[in-house]
Amino acid sequence: MNAIVEQHLRSATISVLVENESGVLARVIGLFSGRGYNIDSLTVAPVEDDRRKSRITIVTSGTDLVIEQIKAQLDRLVPVYRVSDLSREGPHLARELALIKVIGAGDKRLEALRLADAFRARVIDATTESFVFELTGATDKLDAFLDLMRPLGLAEVSRTGVAAIARGTRTI
Amino acid sequence: MNAVNTTATSGAETLLRALKAQGVEVIFGYPGGAVLPIYDALFQQNAIRHILVRHEQAAVHAAEGYARSTGKVGVVLVTSGPGATNAVTGLVDALMDSIPIVCLTGQVPTHLIGNDAFQEADTTGITRQATKHNYLVKRSEDLARIVHEAFLVARTGRPGPVLVDLPKDILINPALYTEPATGGHRSYRPRTEPDPARIAEAVRMIKAAKRPVFYTGGGIINAGPQAAELLIEFAQLTGAPVTSTLMGLGAFPASNPAFLGMLGMHGTYEANLAMHGCDVMVNLGARFDDRVTGRLNAFAPGSKKIQVDIDPSNINKNIVVDVPIVGDAALALRALIDAWKRDTARQDRSALADWWRRIEVWRAKDSLKFTQSFKKGATIKPQHAIKRLWEMTREREAFITTEVGQHQMWAAQHYRFDKPNRWMTSGGLGTMGYGLPAAMGVQIAHPDALVIDIAGEASILMNIQEMGTLAQYRLPVKIFILNNEYMGMVRQWQELLHGGRYSESYSAALPDFVKLAESFHAVGLRASTIDELDGVIAAMIASDRPVIADIHVDPKENCFPMIPSGAAHNEMILGPEHESEAAGITDEGLVLV
The missing domain is CATH 3.40.50.970 (Thiamin diphosphate (ThDP)-binding fold, Pyr/PP domains)
Known part of the structure; x- marks a missing residue:
């Protein structure tokens, strides 16, 4: 086998454990933009008590070879402790949170509330003309809910991006 | 309290102490406002020599020349703003060619950072993609640790340039000196020892090869002179022909009969055809650069490929390899030689002799041939x-x-x-x-x-x-x-x-x-x-x-052989000394550089 063979794109959820130092996020983002990789979603926050380590979760897409490259490129950054392709290294959980503002009255308002209930979205703010729903779940669940809200007065969305972790006893 | 601990020296003096501890003898630099405290400290000591260049880009290239010819880390000192931006070309140069450099840049005082102060530039921002790693020293207590760490990162793993941005107040204020940390870096731990299973697999593959070729690069140089010696030993054991990238020249002696010359865009006929026709390619410390591979889908078709590289991101980047070996080239060569001697399988020496006969035919073409007239007044080729x-x-x-x-x-x-x-x-x-x-x-x-x-x-x-x-x-x-x-x-x-x-x-x-x-x-x-x-x-x-x-010299002379962009190794253009057997340049090739 020779040069890069055309392959199907796949989505990958990559967790990166990094030293919590200034510029580390810029390094990761600069790597993606400089080498032309996609970022579908990116989250970051400190994950240890002493705040010395942060965890970055990146949802990206590419061929298997590109995703291997992304992992290798991330791994060679000096402040990176560990890189894990959760979507390839066994079952994992991925969740994101969305705050969704729906503005409307009458039947549409009632329908929005009913659907929110079915999706187990919480109402965290309400006026006579609006709701703010809080919904946590996999990305496709959030997408499905937003599709339903669109004709019902969807006005604004704030999403966190994906946080992910392996199932079972496996750790990064 | 202990007097030693309470009398911290200035940041500039602590910096120089850390440089001395790292074995620095020479700095290439150019002064300016933000680094004046360092120049003042340099003035008052004799251990470190300063070479005043005339432009900051030259400081980095000089440090590269120093580093490449000695195997030591080259050190650069420039001021903030234009001093740092002028150095950027040199830093990227060192990054691309894996040259260990520590570049110290001045910065405006910490309280002015972000205020568009005189000669302020976001140096760590600008050089993030131009260095292997960079640091902005924000606290005096971090200064010595960061300087030691910069040298560690620059010289280990795949070497490269590391920049340390030094705000002027950090250079003036007292900063306690600390010794280099023992036990390695917290997160940065490059792999140097090759995987023995991969080594054994590689040896089996090379032993079974009928048409092997070694393709060596700058990684051999970076692994030190012993790597070059081991390369000669391994090439002799295997009887394989050796070609080299531009960066690897000298790692294998040009005078050794097994050397085919440089490969790639302006490589020799025999080197490129050996690459094209090989059945097992052994890449030692090279990175399948586009100047070497030519058209990717026509690169060494049908060959099995082994790649030794200290940087895992170089593996399967441009070319998919069959046996990746992550590690230092010298350690990998040592392991390959030992495994070769232990392995009892026989080589197909007659196939190898056939391969060499083909190579000699290519070599006889004398692709670097040129004609120089020696008549009085003749133009120099x-x-x-x-x-x-x-x-x-x-x-x-x-x-x-x-x-x-x-x-x-x-x-x-x-x-x-x-x-x-x-x-x-x-x-x-x-x-x-x-x-x-x-x-x-x-x-x-x-x-x-x-x-x-x-x-x-x-x-x-x-x-x-x-x-x-x-x-x-x-x-x-x-x-x-x-x-x-x-x-x-x-x-x-x-x-x-x-x-x-x-x-x-x-x-x-x-x-x-x-x-x-x-x-x-x-x-x-x-x-x-x-x-x-x-x-x-x-x-x-x-x-x-x-x-x-x-x-x-003759202004019309062209550099041949030449593999046009977008062409394969067997589509090389030979010079006017040879009959034209060139493939045309494709439209695809035109957009390549």
């Missing part, structure tokens, strides 16, 4: 100038640097290197203006050696101000200009690819290089015809002063 330079300096074990372009490729083809660390060139970035400052750095490290910058008349003007540095420090660097009055490689591409429309590639209004040399207190020589060439080379190498030798 640039290849002949390099050949004579090599013949007249080979006993001196000269150090050669180059600029970028045709002269660089002719130097790579016709100057024959038998030892590592003698060849300094800008491979990855292709930086015109690299050669003169790099030669300065080499000469500082090797004061008694013969150091020659093989240059073109266009490239040399990109850092010509460094003639002042040569004069100040009495550095007897020889600048050997192949003057064809063109940006030769640009002109060659315009001739071959753009219908002979020589857009902006003529070197108009050139200086008189002899007078230029003299005005910088150097010796100026000129050879315009073949009968003057040897005399000028002899006078140049006999001089104990810096010399510019302006060698007027």
Whole structure:
């Protein structure tokens, strides 16, 4: 086998454990933009008590070879402790949170509330003309809910991006 | 309380103490407002020598030359703002060619950062993608640790440039010195030991090969002189032919019969056809650069590939390999040799002999052939100038640097290197203006050696101000200009690819290089015809002063063989000395550089 063979794109959820130092996020983002990789979603926050380590979760897409490259490129950054392709290294959980503002009255308002209930979205703010729903779940669940809200007065969305972790006893 | 702990020295003094602890003997730099405290501290000590360059880009290239010729880390010191931005080209150059550099940049005081202060630039932001790693020192207590860490990161793993940005208040305020940490870095732990299972697999593959080839690169040089010795041993054990990238020249002796010359765009016929026809390729410390591979889907079709690289991101980046071995080239070669000796399988020596017979047929083509007329007044061929330079300096074990372009490729083809660390060139970035400052750095490290910058008349003007540095420090660097009055490689591409429309590639209004040399207190020589060439080379190498030798060469000469962009190894264009058997240049190739 020779040069890069055309392959199907796949989505990958990559967790990166990094030293919590200034510029580390810029390094990761600069790597993606400089080498032309996609970022579908990116989250970051400190994950240890002493705040010395942060965890970055990146949802990206590419061929298997590109995703291997992304992992290798991330791994060679000096402040990176560990890189894990959760979507390839066994079952994992991925969740994101969305705050969704729906503005409307009458039947549409009632329908929005009913659907929110079915999706187990919480109402965290309400006026006579609006709701703010809080919904946590996999990305496709959030997408499905937003599709339903669109004709019902969807006005604004704030999403966190994906946080992910392996199932079972496996750790990064 | 203990007096030692309470009397912290200034940040600048602590910095110098850390540099000394890291074995630094020389700094290449240029002063300015933000680094004045460091210059004040330098003034009051004698352990570290400072070389004042004339432009910050040259400081980095000089440090690269120093590093490449010694195996040590090169150190650069420049001021904030323009000092740092001028250094960026050098940093990217070192990044692309894996040269260990620590670059210290001044910065405005911490309380002014972000305020668009005088000579402020976001240096860590600008150089994030230009360095292997960079640091902004925000707290005095971190200073010594960061400096030690910068050296560790620069020299280990795949070497590269590391930048430390130093705000002026950090340099003035007291900063406690701390010793280098033991036990390694918290997150950065490059792998150097190869996986024994992969080594065994590689040995089995090479033993079973009928048409093996070794393709070696700058990684062998970076792994130290012992790697070059092990390479010779392993090549001899296996009986395989060896070709090298531009960056790897000298790792395997050019005089060894197993050496096929350089491969790639301007590589030899035998090297490129051996790559194309091999059944097992052993890549040692090279990265399948586009200048080497040509068209990816026609690269060494049907071959199995083994790749040794210290950087896992170099594996399967451009070319998918069958046996990846992550590790230091010297350790991998040691392991390969040991495993080879343990393995009881027999090699197919008769297949290998057949392979060598084919290679000898290719070699007999003499693809670097050129014709030099020796009639009085005949024009000098640039290849002949390099050949004579090599013949007249080979006993001196000269150090050669180059600029970028045709002269660089002719130097790579016709100057024959038998030892590592003698060849300094800008491979990855292709930086015109690299050669003169790099030669300065080499000469500082090797004061008694013969150091020659093989240059073109266009490239040399990109850092010509460094003639002042040569004069100040009495550095007897020889600048050997192949003057064809063109940006030769640009002109060659315009001739071959753009219908002979020589857009902006003529070197108009050139200086008189002899007078230029003299005005910088150097010796100026000129050879315009073949009968003057040897005399000028002899006078140049006999001089104990810096010399510019302006060698007027045939302006129409092109650099062959050439694999056009987008073509395969077996579609190479040979020179006018050979019958045309070139493939045309594809439209796809036109958009490649």
